Amino acid sequence: MNRKNMNRLFVLCFSLLLSVGAMAQQRPQQTAEERAARMMETYKKELNLTAEQVTKLEEINKQNTAAMVALREDTSLEREQRMGKMRELRETQAKAIKAILTEEQQKKFDALQNNSRQGQGGRSGGQGERARQF
Secondary structure, eight states: OOHHHHHHHHHHHHHHHHHHHHHHHOOOOOOHHHHHHHHHHHHHHHHTOOHHHHHHHHHHHHHHHHHHHHHHHOTTSOHHHHHHHHHHHHHHHHHHHHHTSOHHHHHHHHHHHHHHHHHTTTSTTOOOHHHHTO
């Protein structure tokens, strides 16, 4: 192969590599309802909820999802204010959920919450440890 063809091949491979990397980083955005449904399935499975607990948890999640959507759409709030109110909503939701759980389930719930935070880099919507290094 001559030098010109080698350069073309190199550029083609490099472009392909970049595009594959960019596609791998894209995740489809989930709606609030989809996130709530995924969370509900996790709680049902991991916490071994009773039918009564499932009903109560669905109501808690429904109320929280509606409040979160309303906050996201509230353009009168600054970003920091909105984030603070969302944090308060999540804390209120966690307390309401824990109120319907047994002591054993509460421990599992706390572990799930901690695992979730670690997966987000320890902060809401945050980045992992590697991203914070830069």
